[in-house]
Amino acid sequence: MAHVVSPLAPVNVPALPEIAGVTLAPAATGIRYKNRTDVLLALLSAGTTVAGCLTRSKSPSAPVDWCAASLKQGKARALIVNAGNANAFTGKAGVATVKAVAKAVAAEVGCTQAEVFQASTGVIGEPLNPAPIVNALPGLHQSATADAWSMAAQAIMTTDTFAKVATAKVKLGGKTVTINGIAKGSGMIAPDMATMLVFIFTDAKIAAKPLQKLLTAAVNPSFNCITVDGDTSTSDTVLLFATGQGAAVKSPAETKAFAKALDAVCLDLALQVAKDGEGAEKLIEIKITGAESDKAAHKIGMTIANSPLVKTAIAGEDANWGRIVMAVGKSGEKAIRDKLKIRIGGILVAAKGMKDQNYKEADIMPHMKGRDIKIEADIGVGKGKATVWTCDLTHRYIDINGSYRS
C-alpha cells in the first residue's frame, strides 16, 4: 500500500551535526524491501557507555532479549538495526540469528559480543536469515561516516511516512556536547505490528548508571506518554549511547542541563512518532491536572488517548466532550463528577457536573478543524498532572491495518 507523507510531518527538519565517536553506515540488503536501505550499522568509540528502555511486553523479540542482557555491562561499541523482519516469535532460530549477528559484528569491529546492540522491526514469526546482514558487515564497516544521520534515520524506517530526527546542544563547563536522536514508528508492515525504535547518541561523558537514570527519566514523560492505538510492540526499544569523546557531565547543574536537552530530544522524537501514527490527520494533546497523583493523571490521560470513541470524534471534528467524561470515568482513577472541568482548544466546555452555560459549539469549531487539538481536563481531586499525546482514528487506520485482501 502506498503511503503519502503524514500531513503532520515536521516542515523544518534539522541537519544533524557530527558526534565525536559515532560513525554510521546504511546498506540495502533486500531482507524484505527492494530498492531501499534496510540495515544500519553504528560504530561507537571505545569507552562508550549505554542505557536502554525496552518493551514491557511479556513476549519480547530475540533482539530485545539480547539488549536486556547486554545492558547489564553498560558498554557499547556497535549498534546493528534491520528493517523488514522483527525476529520476534521466531523461537530458537531467532536466538541463533541474534547470536550469529553479534558474533560477526564483534569480529568485524573488534569488540566483545556484549558490546554489540541489536534491534529488528518488520514482519514477525518469520525466521530472520542472518546471512544478508553478516555479508554486508565489511562494506558497512568501511563506509561508515560521521555525517550519515539522515541516511541512518531512513534505513530504520518500515512504513513510516517520514524519517524522524532530533538534535540538541548542551554547554558543559565551557564546552558544548551534542545529543542526536533518530526514531522509527509507528508505521506498520502488514501482517505485523507497529514498533517504536529510538537511538540516541551523545559525545558527553557519563557513566552507564547515571546515564540509565537520565534515560529512564526522559522516557517517562515522552515515549511513555504517546499512544497511537494502545498496542505494545514486542520490539519497542530506546537506546542511549554516550561516547565520552566530549565534555563530562559532572556537577548537579550540568546533569540538569543535560537532562533538559535529553528530555527535549526525546519529546521531539516522541511527538514525531505520534504525528506519524497510522492514518493520523490530527495530533491530540491531552493535559490532565488536579488528579490524585501524577500516576493517576497519566492513567486518565492515556485512557482518553486510547479511547476509540474520543479518537473517532476528533477525526470527525466533533468536540464530543461527553466521550472525554466517559473516558475519565472509565480510567478507574479517583474523579469527582461535579468538580471535573474540561477545556477544548482553551474553551471551557464542561464544569460543575454539566455543560458550561457559556459554551457554544460554534466557538470551538475553528479549533476542531485544525491539525493540533488540545484537550485539558482538571479532575478536581488533587495536584497530580500529566500530558500525553495521540492522533485521531481515521478511515486510513483501517485501510492500513485491515489490509483488505478480498
Place this chain on the structure above:
Amino acid sequence: MAHVVSPLAPVNVPALPEIAGVTLAPAATGIRYKNRTDVLLALLSAGTTVAGCLTRSKSPSAPVDWCAASLKQGKARALIVNAGNANAFTGKAGVATVKAVAKAVAAEVGCTQAEVFQASTGVIGEPLNPAPIVNALPGLHQSATADAWSMAAQAIMTTDTFAKVATAKVKLGGKTVTINGIAKGSGMIAPDMATMLVFIFTDAKIAAKPLQKLLTAAVNPSFNCITVDGDTSTSDTVLLFATGQGAAVKSPAETKAFAKALDAVCLDLALQVAKDGEGAEKLIEIKITGAESDKAAHKIGMTIANSPLVKTAIAGEDANWGRIVMAVGKSGEKAIRDKLKIRIGGILVAAKGMKDQNYKEADIMPHMKGRDIKIEADIGVGKGKATVWTCDLTHRYIDINGSYRS
C-alpha cells in the same frame, strides 16, 4: 445516519412468554426521537425483589446513582426507562429530574420512591426534562399489559440495529418459572457514548440477597466478557427483578438450575450486544486457557479483544496471529513465549515460540471469510481460563462514531 440491521442479528427471535407479576407499556414522548417509542414502564407486583450490577465508571449518570441507592432495600415495584437522553453529566438538574420522575412514578403506582428503578440512555450533558415522562405516566399505567415484551425491547433501543430479547424456563419442584431478558447496546447516538442496558424479569421467588449473588455470578462471564471498543459507559445497568409470583428457588439443586438458566439468558443477551457492535461484520470469540489464573485469562482475552490491530486484521480477513502474540505480551500477565499456542478456527498457527511448521495460511482462509471467528490461545503457564467476545473494527465504526460533519 441510517443503520442497516447488523449482518450478525439473530435469525430466530423467540416470542417472550408472559411472566406473572410483570406488565409493560411503551410510549412515544418525543424526548429526542420522532415517530418511535422512547419510554418504557414496567410494573412489578408487590413483593418483587431486585438485584443489580451498575457501571464501574467514576462519573456515573444520575439514574445509576439512583439505582445504586435503591438497590440497598432490594425491593422494586416499577422500572422506568427512557431513550434519547442519558441524564449523565447533568449536575444538580439531573438529580432533580431523577427525583421528580421517582416521585411521580411512586404516586402513580402507589409505592415508595426507593421501589422505583430508573435508567436513561442517549445524549449526555443535556438536561433531561422530566415533564414528557411524568405526563406519560397515567397512560402508561393504564395501558400496561403482560405481553408487550417485543415493544418493550424496542422502546429502549437507541441506535441498536435490532431489538434484543432472550428467554429461558426452569423447573423448580414440579413447577416451571420463566426468565425473560431485554437489552440495548451498543448503539450510539452522536454526540454520545455507547451504553448497555439489560433488564431481566422472573416470576421465581428469591430474596434480594441470593438474587444479587446469582446476578453477579451471571454477569461476570457474560456482560463482563464482551467489549466493542473498550469504552465504559456512564450508564451501564443490569437489573434483575423477581416477582415471586411463581415457584420459590429453595434447594441447592434448584439454585443451580436457576443459575444455569439465568447464565444462559445473560450470555445470549451479551452476545447479541456484541453482534450489534457498531459496524460489526464478524463476531470474534476468544478462548484463553493455560493462564496463571482465571482473572489473568480474562485480562489476556480482553487485551486481545480490545486490540485495534487484532480487530482491524479480522475485518480484513487476515489471520494475523502476530498481533495476537503482541496482545498476549501487552496484557502484562504471565506468559511464556515458547509455550504459547495459538489456534484460529481450530487450526494450530503458532507454537513453541514460532509459527507452526504445518500451518498454511490457505487452510485458514475459509474460516476468516466467515461471520464467526474463533481464536484460542493457550498461555502454557497454569490452569486459568476465560472466554470473551468482541466484534471486528470496520470502516463503518469510524462512520458511525466520527459523524463527519464537514
